Amino acid sequence: MPGRQQTYDVLVAGGGNAALCAAITARQAGASVLLVESAPKAFRGGNSRHTRNLRAMHEQPNAVLTDAYTEDEYWDDLLRVTGGNTDEALARMTIRASSGVFGWMKQAGVRFQPSLSGTLNLGRTNAFFLGGGKALVNAYYLTAERLGVEILYDSEVISLNLDDGVVRSVDITYRGFPEAVQARCVVASSGGFQANLDWMREYWGDAVDNFVIRGSPYNRGRVLKNLLGQGVAAIGDPTQCHAVALDARAPKFDGGITTRLDSVPYSVVVNRDGDRFYDEGEDVWPKRYAIWGRLIAQQPGQIAYSICDARAFPLFMPSVFPAIKADTLEELAVKLKLDPAKIRATIDSFNAAVKPGQTFDNLKLDGSATAGLTPNKTNWAREVDKPPFYGYPLRPGITFTYLGVRVNDKAQVLMANGQPAGNLYASGEIMAGNILGKGYLAGFGMTIGTVFGRIAGQEAARRARN
């Protein structure tokens, strides 16, 4: 196997936000750095290219964030979404560090949108990248190149050869050809495994054939599997993934943000058999969209259909695909390839169950409900009877997986015996399960990637240079 001549101080596996933060930080600390990105240049950046913002603690308004978002409030939010499936020390460290990342990010070329209070509900808690995640990734790559980080595209880390808790050598493929690389330290920032359908199949069976992967097709979890096979401590439930409801017409991979659909709270949602299966109006959509992926994954054929009428149609953000539209419910059912008589019956019984005399208000939990249905709709229930009728097919869309490697507060990867590996660090999605063991908090993945990327880069450079 041919090898690269140079022994690098730091090898970074991956090419998204966490990898770039680690590579740039290590290079700034004087280390020689090789970054190995499995995607071609056009699709570099992993899932980071589909992100949009970063959740950051702050005590007072600044150029990119309104109001204040304190450590305790941030922690409470995290505690709520994870149901306690987190590590308080690591989480609080990450939260505190999030307030101090802007200066470094701006220096590294990242640009932010000015805080727009009012137009974006997240304007208080989340800083928005100008142009989104791909613009951020572009900026980091420019900076990395300028600083002299060596970047390999179309190249993948195949194995980090661990011996006694130390990575002795690294096997990669460089544009399809195998190579051995020597590195004093390694940072694993290669994401989760949601794009590895065979691995997903182990937990979900053939249902994965009906899943849509929202992000990069390059997140195959190769490094994660390699490490877990060599006695590295695992964290996070391997069977779990973050799944949302998406427009079923989305491409299998890389559909990103535009395939999301916010129609559910104002619709009646049925499965393939034309039956309702869950309370569409349980809570506001930002708090519920993440459970709908799983709900649909549990339906026959992993598909559902959101049906609404002309009154409900203007109330939600459309997906990129046009709504399927018809003047009668029967016609709509035919277009959706559902049984027209069954859809008619389901909608009729829904309409009959809507309690009379309620005031509909789409801007709050309005309590407009049905009575006597299983399940009932508990908010925004209103007769579906004003043509034209609109329908969207829905599928589970997988954002990320929770399984990862265990780390400590220096971003060192821990072995199964609890001891830190000698020269192996991790940042980003591959270790996010330490802090976000369950649920989802918008922009928190980028926070974890940035904070741990920088710690990993710093620690790896320090160790390699000593």
Added chain:
Amino acid sequence: MHETEAVARARRDIEICNACRYCEGFCAVFPAIELRREFSAGDISYLANLCHNCRGCFYACQYAPPHEWGVNVPAALAEVRAESYAEYAWPRPLASAFARNGTLLSLAAALGIALVLALSILTNGAGGFFATRGSFYDIIPLWAMQATGIATFGFSLLALAMGARNFWRDAGPRGRIGPGSVAIALRDVLTLKNLGGGGNGCNDNSEAFSMRRRWLHHAMFYGFLLCFAATTTGFVYHTFLNWAAPYPLLSAPVVLGTGGGLLMVAGTIGLLAMKFVDDPVPNVRRLLGGDIALLMLLALIAATGLVLLAVRATGAMGPAMAVHLGFILAFFLVLPYSKMVHGIYRSAAVLRRATERTMKPLGGE
């Protein structure tokens, strides 16, 4: 605006943008998209003319080629923009002038020079044409210059005004235009705010931002205005103050003209050079000819004006002036049938955007 393939293509891209909205911080186009869910052909033309082609959105787009959706907003809108120039052209039959615009501009320039040269030689005789003269008007009488200028430029202004009216009806402001909107639009036009990628500049040929194009356009535009001011001052001196040319080096017409000419040369040459290094993907290749011809014409007007100033006391003044005026004549003739119309339509689009600034986006986070 007619429904065309380019309009349909742009609409498809824009509907993807409307479901994404990541680029809303770059320029006025994206906030304008967010106000709508349906886009008429006129709306697409409005957005196309609002786009300043900074290309920030192309490099930031996760759906840009080679993604299977191949979103390319700058190119899609440039196609529509080009079609809109023909669509709004007046009189209608001259719309075809936009089809081979580079050739047309080049031919007009050649004809303009030939015409002025021939006439000047005919009226002055070969000896007089090459004689050392004090005043430009000895070669071509002021009345002749004025008559030609008023006739050609006057017609061009009329054609531009009719084009503006056509744009206005199809894609112009929908609501009331208050003084606040006018002030904001004027500021955005004069500062080229939307050529700024959210204040960071354009993406010329990579992910890196640069203010190059904005500064070069400013040099060209304000240089042009200074030259215009120089000519006007000269006219006023001569006609109303009875102060005959030639004017001393430190007089207003010479200072304004020299400064303006140098700025125009720098701006146009810089912008020309950028045409050769720009990333071709977020651009439309067939529009390059017209763009380059117009930049060349403006560069040559400025350069020949500077040459004329330099040789005005020599026997070369006659030919230098004939060439300079030939280019200006060509410019006046092709003005409404060149990329120059972008200034009118884009300003109108910016004004429409200013009138919509308080409208709320539909849907969203």
